[in-house]
Amino acid sequence: MRAMIVDISKSLSVLLSQHMASQQIKPLALTQGHEALEMLKRARCDLVCVAMHLEDMDGIEFVKAVRSLKNQQDTHVVMLTTNENRDTLSKAMKAGVNELFRKDQLNKLLEHITSWAQKIKLEHIHGxxxxxxxxxxxxxxxxxxxxxxxxxxxxxxxxxxxxxxxxxxxxxxxxxxxxxxxxxxxxxxxxxxxxxxxxxxxxxxxxxxxxxxxxxxxxxxxxxxxxxxxxxxxxxxxxxxxxxxxxxxxxxxxxxxxxEKLQHLAMTDQLTSLHNRHYLFEAAPQKLSEAQRHQFPVALIIADLDKFKSINDSHGHATGDQVLKETGVLLRKLCRKEDIVARFGGEEFVILLSHCNQAQALDKAESIRAALLELKPAQLRVSASFGVACLEGGNQQNFNDLFSDADTAVYLAKNNGRNRVELHKN
The missing domain is CATH 3.40.50.2300 (Response regulator)
Structure with missing residues (x-):
């Protein structure tokens, strides 16, 4: 879409040009009415915004001249004025103006341009x-x-x-x-x-x-x-x-x-872009049902960053957020596409691994623990305590119980000195 702005006010032209560009409209700003008319004779324009008073001619006479051009019969013409009395409105509409706005009603004008652009996009359909x-x-x-x-x-x-x-x-x-x-x-x-x-x-x-x-x-x-x-x-x-x-x-x-976007937002942690606890409690029970039906092992790993509160207190929440983001990237990198990786809340992360037995889960947790120490997110030495719980051989156990088992193992890791992996033993 192409637009022309004809106004002596440079600041207004800049404002309108920026707004038009945001609506995928290509604007051209001019101050002279006669120059604008010469250009309109050569190329069609979808939208013209013109002031009531121009440097070289009257705005209403300009609109009449635009409407006399065969290639501008359907052009949407908006006039800007400082005086919106009945006589002005009548003359403008008779000349061929589609909409009239006072210059102190810029918000209304910008809203109108947005609405007009959306309408035009819908009308110009290709398929x-x-x-x-x-x-x-x-x-x-x-x-x-x-x-x-x-x-x-x-x-x-x-x-x-x-x-x-x-x-x-x-x-x-x-x-x-x-x-x-x-x-x-x-x-x-x-x-x-x-x-x-x-x-x-x-x-x-x-x-x-x-x-x-x-x-x-x-x-x-x-x-x-x-x-x-x-x-x-x-x-x-x-x-x-x-x-x-x-x-x-x-x-x-x-x-x-x-x-779909709202659904994604509802199921995604906004800080780390991992899944959130809502997604976890919706998807994990389905994974467990599938594992029990087909008799393959699954494992749950809970990782809780050690002394995270002291990071926030000593370095600020922005640094704490950076630690969480980098930890999230690391977890996603070290896990398979089919694994569920979620930020449960605060400094706690949860990983559900399909087709993963006890030995494999312990190896995975240990590799993440070591990688986190090497990572040094936000240039800080950060460790985590890990709890692992497993479901093997199609055992009938719901997700809440499996989560509780892994959570118990995390507390054991904390109590045993942090920065370690503990397995929940049935």
Missing amino acids: NILYVEDNKATALVVSEQLKHSGYTVQQVTSGTAALDLLDTQKFDLLMVDYILEGSMTGLELVQEVRLNQSQPFEHPILVLSGQEDDNKKVEILRSGANDYLDKRASYDEMMVRVNNLIRTKRLFEQVQYQQ
Whole structure:
């Protein structure tokens, strides 16, 4: 998106330019109205912010001149003024101004630019469409119309060919004719696609048909299609339906992404980026159930940094945080991808190791203990006490009990002088 700012105030132009850049808008700031008009004659602009009074001409006359340019008919024009009386507003709107803001309402102006930019991003949709149509003439016309609107189109003639492509590629929309080449109808293709999907907007489906029977239309929608389009519909109607379906898919994906991000935040320790105790108590019982079902050993290691309070007291909390971060990086580095590594809270870390027997768990804890001494996080000599508990041979034990056993072993390590590994013995 491109924007032009025409105002004699350099400070205002800088502020607007910075905000526009944050919204992926490319701004150009000018002070002369005539210079701006010459540039607008040569290149289209999506947004123009102009002051009521310019160095060389009146702002309203400038807007009238902009609207007279064929390439600027759809340009969004915002006017800035120090006087917002009814007469000014009327003249500005008649000239072709879309929005009028007083210069002491900058927050409202910035909010408007943000809102406008988001709206434009949604309207300028590009996507990949799979079009299933067996009539060559119809397929050619519709494909060209979709490509002209900025879409990438792959066209096939049968439901079988469509399913093959859906297995290997991602599409933003599936457009399906009701009658297809081969034994599979468009309705059957829709049903087959929906059988293999958990979400209706993973592949939005638009069915095209010349069927006039309302019952057929209802059947199409009930089969899993998101929308229906009569083949005799205009180009504009087709594009509205296509754009709406793809826009809804994008919004759905955005919501999904935000939910996944929130879920990740809820299960992640913000300081170390390890899992947190909430994730641990959700995932660990599942790991234990799997171990008991398939009869493989698991081990739990609890590591508690020694005398961590004195680090905070002597060196400050920022240094303490750095120690925790570097310890977290070390633990992640020394553990396998399938292991659960979590910061339980404070200076306590927990590691759940699958397919790990007692001897292996003790070796792992000892190697971490030695590596931590060598690491010297935040340039400090830091040690930890380790407690190890194991579950072997498919023994029936819940996670809380296993955790309690490892915790008991940690206390034993502390009492026996710290900087050591202790095993809980049943």
